[in-house]
Amino acid sequence: MKKHPMLKYMKETGPQGDRMPMIMCPGCGSGQVLNAILHAVDRLIQEDGARKENFVFITGVGCSARLTSHYLNFDSGWTIHGRTLAIATGALLANPELRIIVITGDGDTGAIGGNHFIHVCRRNLDLTIVCINNGLYGMTGGQVAPTTETGISTTTTPYGNTEESFDLCRLAEAAGAPFVARWTTAHPHQTIRTLTKGIRKKGTAFIEILSQCPVHKKQSPVQMLKALKQGTARVKPGEPPVEGKIPIGEFCNLDKPEWIQSYQKVLDQFSNHRTPVEV
Amino acid sequence: MNTRNLLEPGVYYLQGAQACLEGAITAGCRVYGGYPITPATEIMEHAALRLPQVGGRFIQMEDEIASACVLLGSSWAGEKAMTATSSPGFSLMQEAISYGIMSETPMVIVDVQRPGPGQGYITTSQEDVMQARWGHHGEGSAIAIAPASVQEMYDFTIEAFNLSERWRSPVLIMCEENVAHMRERLIVPPLDTITVINRKKPQDLGIPPETYLPWGHDVVAPMANWGEGYNINYIGLVHLEDGNITKYDLAMHDRCVRRLHDKIEGNVDAIAKLETKFVETCKHLIVCYGSVSRTAIEAVVEARQVRGIDIGFLRLKTLWPFPEEQLRRILPPVDTVFVPEMNLGMMKHPIAEALRDRCRKIVPIPCLASLHTPEYILAKIDEEIR
Amino acid sequence: MNRLHINPKYCKGCLICVDVCPKKALKPAEKINAKGYILPEEDDMSRCTGCGLCEVMCPDFAIAIETEDQQER
Numbered sequence: 087m088k089k090h091p092m093l094k095y096m097k098e099t100g101p102q103g104d105r106m107p108m109i110m111c112p113g114c115g116s117g118q119v120l121n122a123i124l125h126a127v128d129r130l131i132q133e134d135g136a137r138k139e140n141f142v143f144i145t146g147v148g149c150s151a152r153l154t155s156h157y158l159n160f161d162s163g164w165t166i167h168g169r170t171l172a173i174a175t176g177a178l179l180a181n182p183e184l185r186i187i188v189i190t191g192d193g194d195t196g197a198i199g200g201n202h203f204i205h206v207c208r209r210n211l212d213l214t215i216v217c218i219n220n221g222l223y224g225m226t227g228g229q230v231a232p233t234t235e236t237g238i239s240t241t242t243t244p245y246g247n248t249e250e251s252f253d254l255c256r257l258a259e260a261a262g263a264p265f266v267a268r269w270t271t272a273h274p275h276q277t278i279r280t281l282t283k284g285i286r287k288k289g290t291a292f293i294e295i296l297s298q299c300p301v302h303k304k305q306s307p308v309q310m311l312k313a314l315k316q317g318t319a320r321v322k323p324g325e326p327p328v329e330g331k332i333p334i335g336e337f338c339n340l341d342k343p344e345w346i347q348s349y350q351k352v353l354d355q356f357s358n359h360r361t362p363v364e365v
Numbered sequence: 366m367n368t369r370n371l372l373e374p375g376v377y378y379l380q381g382a383q384a385c386l387e388g389a390i391t392a393g394c395r396v397y398g399g400y401p402i403t404p405a406t407e408i409m410e411h412a413a414l415r416l417p418q419v420g421g422r423f424i425q426m427e428d429e430i431a432s433a434c435v436l437l438g439s440s441w442a443g444e445k446a447m448t449a450t451s452s453p454g455f456s457l458m459q460e461a462i463s464y465g466i467m468s469e470t471p472m473v474i475v476d477v478q479r480p481g482p483g484q485g486y487i488t489t490s491q492e493d494v495m496q497a498r499w500g501h502h503g504e505g506s507a508i509a510i511a512p513a514s515v516q517e518m519y520d521f522t523i524e525a526f527n528l529s530e531r532w533r534s535p536v537l538i539m540c541e542e543n544v545a546h547m548r549e550r551l552i553v554p555p556l557d558t559i560t561v562i563n564r565k566k567p568q569d570l571g572i573p574p575e576t577y578l579p580w581g582h583d584v585v586a587p588m589a590n591w592g593e594g595y596n597i598n599y600i601g602l603v604h605l606e607d608g609n610i611t612k613y614d615l616a617m618h619d620r621c622v623r624r625l626h627d628k629i630e631g632n633v634d635a636i637a638k639l640e641t642k643f644v645e646t647c648k649h650l651i652v653c654y655g656s657v658s659r660t661a662i663e664a665v666v667e668a669r670q671v672r673g674i675d676i677g678f679l680r681l682k683t684l685w686p687f688p689e690e691q692l693r694r695i696l697p698p699v700d701t702v703f704v705p706e707m708n709l710g711m712m713k714h715p716i717a718e719a720l721r722d723r724c725r726k727i728v729p730i731p732c733l734a735s736l737h738t739p740e741y742i743l744a745k746i747d748e749e750i751r
Numbered sequence: 752m753n754r755l756h757i758n759p760k761y762c763k764g765c766l767i768c769v770d771v772c773p774k775k776a777l778k779p780a781e782k783i784n785a786k787g788y789i790l791p792e793e794d795d796m797s798r799c800t801g802c803g804l805c806e807v808m809c810p811d812f813a814i815a816i817e818t819e820d821q822q823e824r
Binding site for chain 3: 087088089090091092093096106107108110111112113114115116117118121122125271274275278300307308311
């Protein structure tokens with residue numbers, strides 16, 4: 087039987103082979119995002135000659151985080167809720183050759199990880215953040231998230247959400263990320279293209295993927311994908327959003343000094359300098 | 366050992382904070398992520414200056430949580446890393462320490478203790494010594510050591526890195542504000558006489574990725590770095606030696622957590638260090654740690670030579686794992702055990718557990734927010750014994 | 752004719768592939784399988800152009816299309 091082409095990057099057998107089938111609910115968008123990421127990584131390996139050993143996947147906690155729970159035949163880390171970006175910062179400072187892909191959720195990025203999120207964008211560290219945004223906390227049972235729209239009923243907003251929600255892409259742009267984009271799980275080819283660009287980009291690439299949670303939203307995945315397609319409209323950089331539709335597309339792609347490159351100037355200049363401490 | 370731009374052998378006059386960082390880079394620390402907090406900031410500022418000079422990288426992070434997490438990522442990517450904080454920041458780092466224990470990550474955290482609770486004050490204290498053992502959630506221990514001088518800030522920091530690499534464990538340097546701020550002589554020996562231990566790697570043992578068990582092969586598993594093709598998945602959940610988390614049952618959970626516990630607590634004799642004087646046949650005893658041991662020894666010498674009190678001295682250089690068996694092995698039964706601490710009585714608890722049945726009375730000598738003077742300790746000894 | 756491969760061990764019957772196929776080459780099975788899922792199956796694979804949209808949309812890596820070229824090799 088022919089296998090799915092991306093299974094070559096996943097662990098199916100061996101000590102961790104019992105991880106398949108994937109733990110996600112049927113029709114969950116997370117698996118689609120992983121599918122797209124692996125397609126992008128495959129392109130980089132085939133086209134750019136990128137070394138597979140250099141890729142590292144880091145996740146936090148939540149449904150998005152499960153994607154590293156032994157499915158991947160890469161170096162990875164299933165780490166602390168919200169702190170993936172701080173951990174990624176440490177790894178990059180230790181080995182700038184690593185190509186770090188951080189997979190997070192809307193809660194992991196926008197709530198508990200918010201502080202680290204804005205600082206990584208500000209610092210412009212060379213890594214890729216893929217934020218799977220399903221508008222709620224899935225793993226813990228469907229609570230409200232900073233990205234839940236006003237009025238929506240969740241287990242912690244049973245009377246309807248009274249708060250405004252974050253636009254994580256605008257937050258990333260305002261914080262200084264040079265490459266910011268948003269697609270949905272209903273836009274696989276665009277997602278793969280943008281992910282490839284984002285991972286190639288020298289600097290912080292923030293790519294938000296609106297994704298379906300069929301279980302907590304109590305709709306079929308097919309229905310939700312249709313809604314994602316119809317509820318969004320592509321905009322080019324600088325264009326205003328279309329009325330009533332969530333803007334999707336690549337919002338910015340700037341050239342800015344990247345953190346390791348900037349710090350290298352310090353290393354080049356001062357690594358032969360010795361602070362006098364003799365007495 | 367790459368000795369480029371390290372402190373060369375000689376005599377220096379340095380602040381404890383500076384000596385600590387110099388020890389770290391001598392031990393091979395090349396990544397530092399920190400956050401300002403009094404009274405630990407000087408360590409970070411010295412790191413900002415010196416890391417580039419030795420080819421390392423420094424970053425000031427947005428909070429203490431991020432600083433501790435930098436250590437995890439850096440260690441997994443193959444570079445020794447350190448951060449320094451004070452008590453409120455130490456509280457913030459506990460989750461990362463807990464994760465470091467479960468993932469068996471070598472990392473070094475300096476806690477320059479100040480009084481609490483809350484913001485407390487910015488003078489000296491020993492109020493975090495229990496937190497060092499029990500502050501992280503869950504079972505498992507980190508190693509905690511207590512330097513008392515500028516020389517020890519250099520030496521103990523090198524030892525901390527060696528312990529963290531040898532045992533694949535977070536190591537906490539439980540310093541005090543006065544030790545970090547004092548200026549004293551530091552003697553740097555010839556660098557080739559300094560032992561620097563690096564983690565064992567599967568490559569060194571001829572173990573290929575296909576048969577590598579990230580948490581197996583030995584009591585302390587060899588550790589591959591990210592980027593070397595070993596496809597390691599670092600996790601915080603209870604796991605089997607190969608990293609599997611699915612085959613869960615209570616027996617596996619018990620085995621996993623006990624293994625972590627026993628790795629440190631079961632190797633106390635190899636890990637814990639202490640120092641004794643006059644204990645062969647003493648009638649009373651002082652047990653102390655950190656900078657208090659410097660005034661305690663003064664008090665002991667004065668008590669013995671001038672006041673005729675037969676009192677011995679035991680200094681814990683390692684706080685955790687607590688060397689209960691060692692204490693019982695080397696100490697004779699005594700009348701009174703004095704425990705001077707810059708808190709209201711914390712290490713007195715494991716000390717009492719160890720010695721309660723071999724002494725008549727245990728007398729804490731608390732002193733908050735400042736270092737005991739020898740007179741202060743002697744007054745208490747006099748009060749009790751006479 | 753392109754050949755459809757569904758891995759019944761991995762597939763969770765979300766039927767996204769059936770919906771997304773531009774040529775409607777797939778259809779849901781009539782009976783649920785032992786796990787309680789309705790798996791996709793061929794409706795008419797002569798309609799399949801090998802566009803790969805089903806592969807790229809599958810959340811479970813459970814589907815593969817074997818093109819005629821690949822069959823000949």
